[in-house]
Amino acid sequence: MTPTSPSALCAQYGIDFPLFAFSHCRDVVAAVTNAGGFGVLGGAAFTPEQLDRELIWIDQHVHGKPYGVDIIVPAKFEGKGERLSKADLAARIPQDYRDYIDNLLREHGIEPDPTPRTGAPVLAGGTGSDLLQVALSHPIKLMANALGVPPDYMIEAGREHGIPVAALVGAKEHAVKQVAAGVDLIVAQGTEAGGHCGEVSTLVVVPEVIEALAAIGSSTPVLAAGGIVTGRQMAASVALGAAGAWTGSVWLTTEEAETEPHTVAKMLAASSRDTVRSAGRTGKPSRQLVSDWTDAWAPTSGQQPLPLPLQNMLSEPVLRRVDALAAQGHEGAQALATYFVGQGVGLMNKVRPARDVVLEFIEDYVAATERLSRSLPD
Amino acid sequence: MTPTSPSALCAQYGIDFPLFAFSHCRDVVAAVTNAGGFGVLGGAAFTPEQLDRELIWIDQHVHGKPYGVDIIVPAKFEGKGERLSKADLAARIPQDYRDYIDNLLREHGIEPDPTPRTGAPVLAGGTGSDLLQVALSHPIKLMANALGVPPDYMIEAGREHGIPVAALVGAKEHAVKQVAAGVDLIVAQGTEAGGHCGEVSTLVVVPEVIEALAAIGSSTPVLAAGGIVTGRQMAASVALGAAGAWTGSVWLTTEEAETEPHTVAKMLAASSRDTVRSAGRTGKPSRQLVSDWTDAWAPTSGQQPLPLPLQNMLSEPVLRRVDALAAQGHEGAQALATYFVGQGVGLMNKVRPARDVVLEFIEDYVAATERLSRSLPD
Numbered sequence: 146m147t148p149t150s151p152s153a154l155c156a157q158y159g160i161d162f163p164l165f166a167f168s169h170c171r172d173v174v175a176a177v178t179n180a181g182g183f184g185v186l187g188g189a190a191f192t193p194e195q196l197d198r199e200l201i202w203i204d205q206h207v208h209g210k211p212y213g214v215d216i217i218v219p220a221k222f223e224g225k226g227e228r229l230s231k232a233d234l235a236a237r238i239p240q241d242y243r244d245y246i247d248n249l250l251r252e253h254g255i256e257p258d259p260t261p262r263t264g265a266p267v268l269a270g271g272t273g274s275d276l277l278q279v280a281l282s283h284p285i286k287l288m289a290n291a292l293g294v295p296p297d298y299m300i301e302a303g304r305e306h307g308i309p310v311a312a313l314v315g316a317k318e319h320a321v322k323q324v325a326a327g328v329d330l331i332v333a334q335g336t337e338a339g340g341h342c343g344e345v346s347t348l349v350v351v352p353e354v355i356e357a358l359a360a361i362g363s364s365t366p367v368l369a370a371g372g373i374v375t376g377r378q379m380a381a382s383v384a385l386g387a388a389g390a391w392t393g394s395v396w397l398t399t400e401e402a403e404t405e406p407h408t409v410a411k412m413l414a415a416s417s418r419d420t421v422r423s424a425g426r427t428g429k430p431s432r433q434l435v436s437d438w439t440d441a442w443a444p445t446s447g448q449q450p451l452p453l454p455l456q457n458m459l460s461e462p463v464l465r466r467v468d469a470l471a472a473q474g475h476e477g478a479q480a481l482a483t484y485f486v487g488q489g490v491g492l493m494n495k496v497r498p499a500r501d502v503v504l505e506f507i508e509d510y511v512a513a514t515e516r517l518s519r520s521l522p523d
Numbered sequence: 524m525t526p527t528s529p530s531a532l533c534a535q536y537g538i539d540f541p542l543f544a545f546s547h548c549r550d551v552v553a554a555v556t557n558a559g560g561f562g563v564l565g566g567a568a569f570t571p572e573q574l575d576r577e578l579i580w581i582d583q584h585v586h587g588k589p590y591g592v593d594i595i596v597p598a599k600f601e602g603k604g605e606r607l608s609k610a611d612l613a614a615r616i617p618q619d620y621r622d623y624i625d626n627l628l629r630e631h632g633i634e635p636d637p638t639p640r641t642g643a644p645v646l647a648g649g650t651g652s653d654l655l656q657v658a659l660s661h662p663i664k665l666m667a668n669a670l671g672v673p674p675d676y677m678i679e680a681g682r683e684h685g686i687p688v689a690a691l692v693g694a695k696e697h698a699v700k701q702v703a704a705g706v707d708l709i710v711a712q713g714t715e716a717g718g719h720c721g722e723v724s725t726l727v728v729v730p731e732v733i734e735a736l737a738a739i740g741s742s743t744p745v746l747a748a749g750g751i752v753t754g755r756q757m758a759a760s761v762a763l764g765a766a767g768a769w770t771g772s773v774w775l776t777t778e779e780a781e782t783e784p785h786t787v788a789k790m791l792a793a794s795s796r797d798t799v800r801s802a803g804r805t806g807k808p809s810r811q812l813v814s815d816w817t818d819a820w821a822p823t824s825g826q827q828p829l830p831l832p833l834q835n836m837l838s839e840p841v842l843r844r845v846d847a848l849a850a851q852g853h854e855g856a857q858a859l860a861t862y863f864v865g866q867g868v869g870l871m872n873k874v875r876p877a878r879d880v881v882l883e884f885i886e887d888y889v890a891a892t893e894r895l896s897r898s899l900p901d
Contacts, residue, residue: 151898316796317869336714337724345795346715346724348759349750349866353795356870372727381726381759383898384891417723417731418694444822488727491695492734513762514899517892520529520761 148355149366154388157366158183158286158309159211163389164379164506165332165368166499167215167291171199172401175206176499181507185289189217193279200283213287213311214280216273216299231458235263238451238459245448246463249441253477255470264461266454274298287311287330292341292429293319300327313370313391315343315350317357324363331358332391335371339394339487341431342422347371348385355386374489376509384517394487399499405472408484409496417491426464426483428456434490436483438464526733527744532766535744536561536664536687537589541767542757542884543710543746544877545593545669549577550779553584554877559885563667567595571653578661591665591689592658594651594677609836613641616829616837623826624841627819631855633848642839644832652676665689665708670719670807672697678705691748691769693721693728695735702741709736710769713749717772717865719809720800725749726763733764752867754887762895772865777877783850786862787874795869804842804861806834812868814861816842 151163161181168174174184186203188196196214203212247257273296280288281302288299289311303310309329314320320331333354335347343350351369358365369382370391379390397404398412411434421435425442428450433439438460442450450456470478497505529541539559546552552562564581566574574592581590625635651674658666659680666677667689681688687707692698698709711732713725721728729747736743747760748769757768775782776790789812799813803820806828811817816838820828828834848856875883 150894152900317794335724335726337727343796345866345869346713346750347726348713348724348756349715349795349869352753352755353869372724375730377730377763378726380762380895384758384762384895385755386891386894416695417727418721445827449823488723491723491727491731511899513764514895516528516764517758517762518896521889521892522530 148358148364148386149388151383151388154366162503162507162510163368164503165213165389165391166396166503167289167391167393168396168402170396170402171203171206173396173399173499174212175203176399176401177396177503178203178207178210178212180500180503182503183211183213183287185213185215185287187217187291188214188276188280189273191276193275196276196279197282200280200285204283209284211286213289214276214283214285215289215291216276216280217290217292231263231266234266234455234458238263238455242448242451242459245441246459249437249481250463253437253481254475255467255477255481258462258466262462264458266458277302281306281308289313289330289332294323294326295328303327303329311368313341314354316345317350317353320354320367321357321361324358324361324365329365330368331365332368332370333387334391335369336422337372337417337432337488338370339420339432339490340485341427341429342371342487343430344422347373347382351382351385351387372487372489374487374492376506376511377513378489379506380510380513380517394489395493395502396499397484397486398493398496399502400496401499404484405468407471407474407479408468408482411482412484412486412490412493413495415486415490415493417488420486420488420490424450424456426457426460426485428453431485432487433483433485437480438467438483526736526742526764527766529761529766532744540881540885540888541746542881543591543767543769544774544881545667545769545771546774546780548774548780549581549584551774551777551877552590553581554777554779555774555881556581556585556588556590558878558881560881561589561591561665563591563593563665565595565669566592566654566658567651569654571657574654574657575660578658578663582661587662589664591667592654592661592663593667593669594654594658595668595670609641609644612644612833612836616641616833620826620829620837623819624837627815627859628841631815631859632853633845633855633859636840636844640840642836644836655680659684659686667691667708667710672701672704673706681705681707689746691719692732694723695728695731698732698745699735699739702736702739702743707743708746709743710746710748711765712769713747714800715750715795715810715866716748717798717810717868718863719805719807720749720865721808722800725751725760729760729763729765750865750867752865752870754884754889755891756867757884758888758891758895772867773871773880774877775862775864776871776874777880778874779877782862783846785849785852785857786846786860789860790862790864790868790871791873793864793868793871795866798864798866798868802828802834804835804838804863806831809863810865811861811863815858816845816861 164182166177177184311330366388368391369387374395423439471482542560544555555562689708744766746769747765752773801817849860
């Protein structure tokens with residue numbers, strides 16, 4: 146059984162070039178879709194009303210071209226199955242964790258909030274089904290879940306509406322499980338990816354996933370993800386057997402992105418060694434820019450992060466304040482601020498329109514293909 | 524400035540296929556060279572006399588075809604520049620480290636040595652120049668240094684004898700430094716590699732290194748390394764701009780390799796998630812099979828490894844004993860035993876002759892190239 150080819154995938158999804166772009170920014174999603182790729186809006190941080198507004202805007206700008214929506218619904222989290230309220234969950238955050246963060250803030254010249262704030266358990270999947278209902282009222286052509294096996298209601302809604310369901314995996318065992326659960330598109334994501342990621346590199350996990358799916362007789366298409374910010378890396382992924390690429394980080398420094406200028410500056414200056422895989426933000430390992438915050442939760446720091454979603458509820462309100470201060474030029478806050486991004490940040494060296502990024506991807510992909518072809522004797 | 528192409532590299536090194544194979548086993552080196560690739564003997568663990576014997580054997584078996592020698596000479600190590608004896612260095616190993624290991628052994632049903640043994644500071648470069656002199660008395664076509672900038676005497680010997688010098692790097696800054704020092708062949712190695720490795724993945728570090736060398740006007744050829752155990756991954760590397768691939772792990776499970784049967788069995792069964800980057804063996808982070816030994820030196824274990832070469836002097840005699848016991852079927856020893864290998868171990872699923880591995884690499888490389896070419900519209 147051979148996996149779906151790039152051209153078959155393009156035909157299936159109605160696109161010219163199998164470049165999938167994950168972004169929280171509607172402008173990026175529309176620009177990529179309009180340039181012949183496939184934009185996917187990260188919807189998890191929106192309320193249902195906000196998501197509806199974003200998708201209306203996208204519908205008005207893509208003129209029927211295909212796009213998708215990604216909603217994060219983790220398979221495992223603290224309090225799962227217990228129907229806990231935000232207050233119940235907040236009560237599980239130990240006081241010494243709040244003290245630890247307050248000290249960290251003071252060391253960086255930031256006065257802690259007098260009353261402790263707690264973020265919403267957004268990653269606990271509470272609003273996933275509401276967001277999905279909103280998404281289904283738009284002509285989406287893909288729904289994705291970036292964290293674990295998609296919930297039954299997503300798979301069922303996909304079947305009912307004839308919309309393919311994608312899922313991100315970082316290991317071959319997960320790919321096999323997801324395909325068995327009914328997932329239509331596997332994103333095999335390497336450890337170099339920004340955000341939640343596994344330990345295995347893209348160069349290894351992509352062929353490993355493809356081999357594992359072939360062994361169970363599945364031809365489910367596999368996209369490569371993790372570290373891919375250029376067309377040559379996308380070509381490498383197709384050489385590995387992938388049907389295309391799933392990207393995220395590269396869109397953060399586009400003109401359209403809503404990334405704060407000081408964060409953009411940090412990313413443009415960063416080398417690939419300026420990211421770290423840390424559980425200090427959400428409670429699950431995710432890759433982000435190295436900062437005093439990630440150092441504070443390093444395995445050698447003595448302070449182990451809480452599980453998902455507690456760590457996230459604890460850290461998000463603080464990190465939002467830190468981001469706001471950093472944007473105003475506060476030095477301590479800038480040393481603490483971090484941002485989800487992959488190792489590909491080392492190759493992200495200028496701000497460009499999203500459309501130009503797609504066009505450069507295509508050009509670079511073609512050049513890489515020709516380079517590889519020329520390496521064979523005539 | 525574009526980097527050297529695969530065909531130019533093949534012409535330069537007198538080979539048919541730009542696959543470089545690092546192995547401690549002369550049979551693998553000869554088999555790869557004879558199959559059209561380039562074998563490189565890892566010489567660091569030999570005495571000068573042993574190395575001479577191995578190279579005489581290789582000379583008799585490759586009939587003038589090209590091969591190389593790799594000698595590990597680290598740029599940084601404890602006691603560098605102090606001309607310390609083994610005893611001086613051994614005195615820097617704290618007693619509580621010996622106690623920690625003794626307890627670990629007892630927990631695994633192994634009685635510690637009554638008198639503490641200390642390994643030779645092999646990684647401290649003491650014998651590097653002697654080994655090099657031996658190597659230079661043979662018709663070697665490459666000398667490599669797998670750890671940091673090659674010492675001046677290696678660069679000078681290379682110039683004098685007209686032999687190219689290769690160096691492994693895990694970050695673009697190191698590549699720039701090495702080329703400035705006179706290195707002729709850069710091996711850009713990703714974090715997925717077995718043995719000493721950096722943090723950045725192959726898919727990212729290869730284009731990053733190529734871009735950095737182009738920026739300084741260098742066309743020094745770049746080989747990709749880290750996780751490469753198949754022809755499709757080698758094709759992906761060439762798509763990224765590499766002139767070829769440098770491999771190591773894949774030869775460990777060949778028929779010719781001297782890997783212990785119980786270690787081969789572990790490797791064949793391992794997935795890519797069964798390796799870990801740990802400083803617990805040599806004092807510098809190196810990738811190896813996960814075991815109770817690597818767990819004992821994990822960042823969360825509370826016991827930080829000593830610097831190079833102290834950790835290595837401490838651990839090698841113990842790990843050799845553990846290996847011997849493991850080979851005899853001792854369960855505790857098998858749980859402790861580890862072995863340098865990369866994440867590509869997840870794709871190493873059968874024992875084959877080294878020659879067949881080369882032939883499968885070529886076949887798979889061609890298939891991957893065709894797959895990528897077919898992805899472009901006619």
